[in-house]
Amino acid sequence: MRRNLEMLQLVLLGGFVGVALALGYWQFFRQDDLLSRATNPRVAEEARRVVRGRILDRDGRVLAENVSEPDGGSHRTYPTGLLAHLVGYHSERFGNFGIEDRFDDYLRGDRSADPFERLTSALLHRPTVGSDLVLTVDVRIQQAAVEALGSNPGAVVVLDPKTGAVLAMASAPTFDPALVDARWQALVDDPGRPLVDRAIQSIYTPGSVFKAVTAAAALDLNLVDPRERFRCVDPIQIDGLTVDCRNHAHLPVVDFREAFAWSCNRTFALTGLELGTPRLVLADGFKPPFPWQQDTSGSSRRLEEYAQRFWIGRSVPFELPVEAGQLKGGTAWYPSLLAQTAFGQGELEATPMQMALVAATIANGGSVPAPYVASEVRSPGGATTTLKSPGGNLGRAISASAAGTLNEMMILSVDTAYAHPAAIPGIRVGGKTGTAEAGETGSTPHSWFIGYAPADDPRVAVAVILERKGSGTDFATPAAHTVIQRALDVYHR
Amino acid sequence: MTMRVRAARPRWLELMLLAIPVLLLAVGLTQIALARGEAPGTQDEVLVAVLGAGLLVVHFWLTVRHPQADEVLLPTAAMLAALSMVMVARLEPGLASRQAIWVGLGAAALLATLVILPGIDWLRRYRYTWAALGLLLVLSTFVFGVDPNGSGARLWLGFGGVYFQPSEVLKVLLVVFFAAYLDDYRELLTLSSVRIGPVSLPPLPYLAPLLLMLALALGLVVLQRDLGAALLLFGLFLAMLFVATGRITYVVASLALFVLGADLLYRLFSVVTVRVETWLDPWATASTTGYQLVQGLTALAAGGLVGSGLTFGYPGYIPAVHTDFMIAAIGEELGLVGTLGVVGLYVVLVHRGLRVAMLTVDPFASLLAAGLTSVIGIQALVILGGTLKLIPLTGVTLPLLSYGGSSVLANFVLLGLLLAVSAEPRRGHDAP
Numbered sequence: 015m016r017r018n019l020e021m022l023q024l025v026l027l028g029g030f031v032g033v034a035l036a037l038g039y040w041q042f043f044r045q046d047d048l049l050s051r052a053t054n055p056r057v058a059e060e061a062r063r064v065v066r067g068r069i070l071d072r073d074g075r076v077l078a079e080n081v082s083e084p085d086g087g088s089h090r091t092y093p094t095g096l097l098a099h100l101v102g103y104h105s106e107r108f109g110n111f112g113i114e115d116r117f118d119d120y121l122r123g124d125r126s127a128d129p130f131e132r133l134t135s136a137l138l139h140r141p142t143v144g145s146d147l148v149l150t151v152d153v154r155i156q157q158a159a160v161e162a163l164g165s166n167p168g169a170v171v172v173l174d175p176k177t178g179a180v181l182a183m184a185s186a187p188t189f190d191p192a193l194v195d196a197r198w199q200a201l202v203d204d205p206g207r208p209l210v211d212r213a214i215q216s217i218y219t220p221g222s223v224f225k226a227v228t229a230a231a232a233l234d235l236n237l238v239d240p241r242e243r244f245r246c247v248d249p250i251q252i253d254g255l256t257v258d259c260r261n262h263a264h265l266p267v268v269d270f271r272e273a274f275a276w277s278c279n280r281t282f283a284l285t286g287l288e289l290g291t292p293r294l295v296l297a298d299g300f301k302p303p304f305p306w307q308q309d310t311s312g313s314s315r316r317l318e319e320y321a322q323r324f325w326i327g328r329s330v331p332f333e334l335p336v337e338a339g340q341l342k343g344g345t346a347w348y349p350s351l352l353a354q355t356a357f358g359q360g361e362l363e364a365t366p367m368q369m370a371l372v373a374a375t376i377a378n379g380g381s382v383p384a385p386y387v388a389s390e391v392r393s394p395g396g397a398t399t400t401l402k403s404p405g406g407n408l409g410r411a412i413s414a415s416a417a418g419t420l421n422e423m424m425i426l427s428v429d430t431a432y433a434h435p436a437a438i439p440g441i442r443v444g445g446k447t448g449t450a451e452a453g454e455t456g457s458t459p460h461s462w463f464i465g466y467a468p469a470d471d472p473r474v475a476v477a478v479i480l481e482r483k484g485s486g487t488d489f490a491t492p493a494a495h496t497v498i499q500r501a502l503d504v505y506h507r
Numbered sequence: 508m509t510m511r512v513r514a515a516r517p518r519w520l521e522l523m524l525l526a527i528p529v530l531l532l533a534v535g536l537t538q539i540a541l542a543r544g545e546a547p548g549t550q551d552e553v554l555v556a557v558l559g560a561g562l563l564v565v566h567f568w569l570t571v572r573h574p575q576a577d578e579v580l581l582p583t584a585a586m587l588a589a590l591s592m593v594m595v596a597r598l599e600p601g602l603a604s605r606q607a608i609w610v611g612l613g614a615a616a617l618l619a620t621l622v623i624l625p626g627i628d629w630l631r632r633y634r635y636t637w638a639a640l641g642l643l644l645v646l647s648t649f650v651f652g653v654d655p656n657g658s659g660a661r662l663w664l665g666f667g668g669v670y671f672q673p674s675e676v677l678k679v680l681l682v683v684f685f686a687a688y689l690d691d692y693r694e695l696l697t698l699s700s701v702r703i704g705p706v707s708l709p710p711l712p713y714l715a716p717l718l719l720m721l722a723l724a725l726g727l728v729v730l731q732r733d734l735g736a737a738l739l740l741f742g743l744f745l746a747m748l749f750v751a752t753g754r755i756t757y758v759v760a761s762l763a764l765f766v767l768g769a770d771l772l773y774r775l776f777s778v779v780t781v782r783v784e785t786w787l788d789p790w791a792t793a794s795t796t797g798y799q800l801v802q803g804l805t806a807l808a809a810g811g812l813v814g815s816g817l818t819f820g821y822p823g824y825i826p827a828v829h830t831d832f833m834i835a836a837i838g839e840e841l842g843l844v845g846t847l848g849v850v851g852l853y854v855v856l857v858h859r860g861l862r863v864a865m866l867t868v869d870p871f872a873s874l875l876a877a878g879l880t881s882v883i884g885i886q887a888l889v890i891l892g893g894t895l896k897l898i899p900l901t902g903v904t905l906p907l908l909s910y911g912g913s914s915v916l917a918n919f920v921l922l923g924l925l926l927a928v929s930a931e932p933r934r935g936h937d938a939p
Contacts, residue, residue, distance in 0.1 A: 016865050018753040019877055022746055023861045026884040027854060033888065034850050036895035040807045041843040048808035053793045053801050056809055056821050 058106050062087040067121040067144030069101055069113060072179075072389070075153045077101050078114065078191075092191050096156045099211035100149075100183045100334075100387065103191035108198055112211070113147065113388065114191075116333050120145045120391050131395070143394040150179035150389050155474075158500035159184040162493035167481040168461075169212035169366040170493075172501055175374035175466055175475040177404030178383035181505060182497070183367075185212040214332065217339040217363035218479055221450025222277045222486065223462045224326075224358030226372055226420065229274050231320035232285050233419050234380075234412035237294045240270040240419050244297035250280055252306045255350040257283045257357075261432075270296070274423045275431035277447065279357045286356020287349060289313040306349040314347040317356060323411040324372050325382060326364050331408065332385050339364040359451060370477035373464040376424060377444065377472035380417035382408040425469050433465065435491040438499055442469035445494070447486030458482040463490035467498050474501040516574035521566055524582030528589035529559045535593030535817065542818040554592060554607045558585070561614030568618055573930035577863055580929070583855045584922050587907035588613070588915070590837070590849070595910045597817050598829040598836055602910055609912045613919030620923030627872050627931060630924075634687035638720055641680035644673035645727045652731075661731070663913075674728055674736040675904075675917035678886075679924070681724060681740060682747070682878035688717055689751035690871040697752045717748075732778055735889055735903030741765060742885040743878060750864075750877045779899075786899040799826045803894050807838035807846070814842030829910045831902050834894050849908065850891070857884040863929040876928045879921050882906075 040048070048054065065088065069078040078101050080088040090104045102112015110118050123144035135142065159170035163186040172182040189201055189208040201209050210216060232238050247266045249258035262268060262276035273281035273296070281296055287305040288294050290312025295305065321327055321341045330336040342351060343361040354360035367385065375382045384406035391399045412420070424444030427433040433445035445465025452460055461483040466475040476497055478490040536551040562585050569576050588610050596603035624630075630637070644664075652661030655670045663670040689696070692713045721744050728736040745761050772779045781796050789797030789804070802825040809820060822828045822836035829836070838846045860880025864873045883906045893900035904914040 015750060015753070015870065015873060018750045019861050019865050019873075021753075022750055022877065022881065023858065025746075026857050026861075026881070026888070029884070029888040029892070030850050030854050030857070032897060033891045033895060034847055036892075036897050037807070037838070037843060037846045037850070040804050040895060041810055041838055041846065042812065044804075045808045045811055048805050051790075051805070053790065054805045054809070055824055056805075059821050 061106060061122075063141050064122055065141050065143045066090065066104065067123065068146045069121070070146055070148045071151050071153045071156075072149065072181075073152065074148070077149065077151075077153070078104075090192060094153055094156070095190065096153060096160050096184070097151065098188045098191045099185040099213065100151065100180075101191065103194045105194045105198075107195055111209075112334065113149065117147050117388060117391075120147055123394075145394065146392040147388060148390045148392065149387050150174075150177075150181065151183065151387065152181050152501075152505055154504045155182040155497065155501045156184060158182070158497045160186075160188075162478065162497050163480070166483055167206065167212070168479045168483070169216065169477075170479075170497060171213050171366045171370035171477045172497060173370050173374045173383065173385060173475045174404075174505075174507065175377035175383055175472045177507065178374070178385045178406060179389070179404055180385055180387040181474060181501060183211075183213045183387070185210070185216075211334070212366065212479075212481075214334055214336040214365055214367045217337050217365055218460055218462075218481075219359060219362060219450040219452040220364050220369055221358040221448035221460065221462055222279075223369055223372070223446050223448035223450075223464045223477075224362060224364070225274060225277065225282050225356075226376065226424070226446050226464065227320055227324050227326065228282050228285050228289075228317065228356045229270075229423065230324070230376070230380075230412045230416060230420055231289055231316060232270075232294060233416040234320070235289065235316065237289070237291070238270050238285075238296075240423065243267050243269045246273060246278060246281060246296065246298060248298045250283065250300070250304075250306075252283065252287075252353050253348065253350040255353065257353060270294075271419075271423045271426050272431075274446075275427040275433075277432055282357040283353035286317055286352050287313055289316040289356075306353065310347070310349055310352055314352050317341070317352065320411070323382070323409065324368070324375060325408060326362075326368055326372075330365075330368060330371065330385065332367070333388050336367050337365050339368060358448060366477045366479050369462070369464050369479075370475055373444075373446075373466050373477060374472075374475035375411050376417055376420050377466035377469075377475050378407075378417075379414045380412040381410045384408050421469055424465065428465065432487045433463065433491055435487060436463065436465055436495045436498065438467065438495070438502070441467055441502065443467040443498065444469040444472075445491065447491050449485045449487075458484055461489040462486045463494040465494060465498070467502060473505060473507065474498060476501075515571045518566065518570050518574065518578050521569070521578035521581060524579065525562050525566060525585060528582065528585040529555060529562065531586065532558055532589040532592055535589075536596055538817050539593070539597050542816070550604060551596075554596070554603065557607045557611045558589060558592065561611050565614055565618055565621075568621060569926065573621065573926065575930050575933070576926045577859055577929040579855065579859045580863075580922060580926060583852055583859065584907055584918070586852055587849070587856075591833070591908045591910070591915075593817070594833060594836055594908070595829055597840070598822060599910065602829065605912075606910050606915075609915040612912075613915045616916050617919040617923040617926075620920050621927055624924075624927055627869065627875065627928065630683050630875070631687045631690070631871050634684045637680040638684035641673075641677040641684075642720075642723055642727065645677050645724070645731075648673055648731065670912065672911070672913040674731075674733055675913040677724060677728075678736070678739060678743065678882050679879070679917055679921050681720070682743065682875065682882060682921075684720060685717070685744065685747045686871055686874035686878050688720075689747060689874055693751045693870065697754065717744075729772065732776070733902075734772075734779065734782070735893075735901035738889050738901055739882070739886050739903060742889070743881050746881040746885065747874060747878045751874055782899045782901065786896065789896065799832065800894070800896060800900055802826075803828075803832050803835035804896065806835040807895075810839040810842045810845075812843050814838070814840045814845055816840060827902075830904055831890055831909065832894060833905050833908045833910075834891060837908075853884065853887045853906075856880070860884075860925055863925060866933045867928055867931050868934055869931060872928045872931045876925055879925045879928075882921060883918070 066080045078092050081091050082088045102114040104114045121144040123142040159182040170184045187206045187208040249256050257280050259280045327341045329338045351360050386402040388401045428436050428443045428445045432447045436445045448462030450460040461480040463478045466472045478494040480489050483489045533555045537547045540547040595606040653665045654661045695713050785796045789800040793801045817840050820839035822839050825832045864876035867873045886906050890903045890905050892898040907918050
């Protein structure tokens, strides 16, 4: 029987050797394969256990933070509910968006601690703690921006024109970033497209606010004496397009500054057409050859050049992707397109961020401030890393003297003309309104305003667009007024 | 009846080895408490005390009454029991004290077996009684059976909130019956054969009662859909028949019958069909029937070589992790080191158990030891092989490791019987 027992022992031990080999197979050789499969819940579990860093406004107010759950996990909350688009969302199922996405590695803690600290944390199974991220935005200004938009689709961008810091960025309609997982399909299907950040991702016809760029080109090129008065009444015909002076019907004789303040389309159509000439001819009583019958290729090239300098049709470097927009579509220039583009119509499209930069550039003496929103990272250990220093610039758009003249024109617009609803007693405000025709003829135009204050030492620059709301004077300008007012009350560099 | 009282002799090896499981439990429970951010509590101290006291009492009794008994079996089993207590405390903290009670009762049952058992002969004498008792218990589940944890099979008998699985008892009782019967007819079965022309057949009349008993047991557990138990009982029968007779013919014939039976079950029962298909490709049904196996394998992979450390893995995703799939939880949190350690403990148990069988003089005792050892070994292989996708998964507990009262009790009684056999006269020692 002993031999039989030895045989049984051999068989049983053989079985255990097989088990040991199988253990090695699954636990060692197939490890990576099994763990990378969708059937492994550990990746999501580990992510849930990360104590994600907070996102703070410039004064340390909490914009996003994790709240612990009883089971050791946590969920993300957004206490202010005011920055859904800029701060974005953090979803295990649908990915991240906005700042939550752009600075995910800091917030998750992957880049924060030094290697030794990370090793000890791993060995001791300490939960990963992400770094806090400080933004340049101010919740109080953001609040004003959100209120200014109300329920109307549109966007508000508020910048510090000297530093490029984003003080507020609002987009409507908005969504609750804490409920993205629960309401994903409804948000995606919503025809109002609440997930789109209109401030940087939507391109709009800018309308008359673009006249600031055309004027900047003429002034920088020294083509016009801004105080030279001229008679401006007769409509002009360009390839069958009629451009008139109805915006200043009460003022038959104007200078270039007034034509800007009263948003004269005729004057800016001519300015665009004549950018390639040594001196603008704007007064009534043209004799042939008309500027629009001459070669305007030099003019279009110059408009293109200045649009480039103001980053219209280019991707503005920013922490989040900004749509480039366009000065025109794929066709070649023709006179009526050049004329329309010069007063902000045609095929021109730009984001609210780009138009805010136009205002900020004028306020900043002609140099384009580099916009930024994330200022520093605070690691759990207390170390602070500066992400971006304020005051960077994206090149000079126009000379300081041209910017100075344009500044006066913007002030004039607020003091005496269409931008008057933006006026603040005791403070000089510069601004330009826009009423942009877009889409079908006869549809309600976009209401625009760009501006800044105080004009002698600017602290804030804004762009406001209210989609399909009406004239710039009646809607975007008073909305901008409240935002500027709030910003001046609370924001000191 | 011959009295075999020997002078008490210290069992130093056993005493020293017994310190390890107690230490393991203390360290494990402390680790779990610390990982949860708490200090080790009174309950932890009580658990360690229960294990330590239980082992000491058994050790003391063995020292006094059975100084010749094997000194490695108890510490090895105690290691598995201690690991079981640690893992249950980790996986189902609410059941930790219950498992401790079961281990304590198991130690008591072991002691009772040693104290009450008048001798090995007594087991042999009432062989049909044991077999009938075992079958009766299983049969009673058809009438009184309950399914306390929703496994889909009514395999338990309930007494006031305490549940008990008769098939765990059946396996021990069947070992006794098989050993007694095979001992009676060993020579006949080994030597004689019925010749029909050139073919020599085994003496079927002598096999009949054995086969009948096996068929009854298998039939009952199969009817209950307790496929793991069926596999275990069949393997046990095969192992004991071979040990008794050494005839390969029996093994080949049995395996042929097994293939036929398995094929029949595969066709008849959808449960079996699903099990086999899940075994072939668990990932095809990773969210339904393959879920348990896939999550088990994923947990093993997650553990890697050294594991995540106690409480730092996610074994909670595996259904029945604290019973049948205990090895996956050990694999995730203690790594390949831990799982190979467990395999090593079973190897030691099997080796020592068969050593008892080889050393003992009495053929019945030898068969008994071989059968008891086979139960442990085969049951471990059935569930480990199932968890590791080596064979189709059938639910049996991992002996001494899984949570569960009847399993723990039955295995401790089994261990008591094995220790009793090991105290019997040995070859080369004091054989009469």
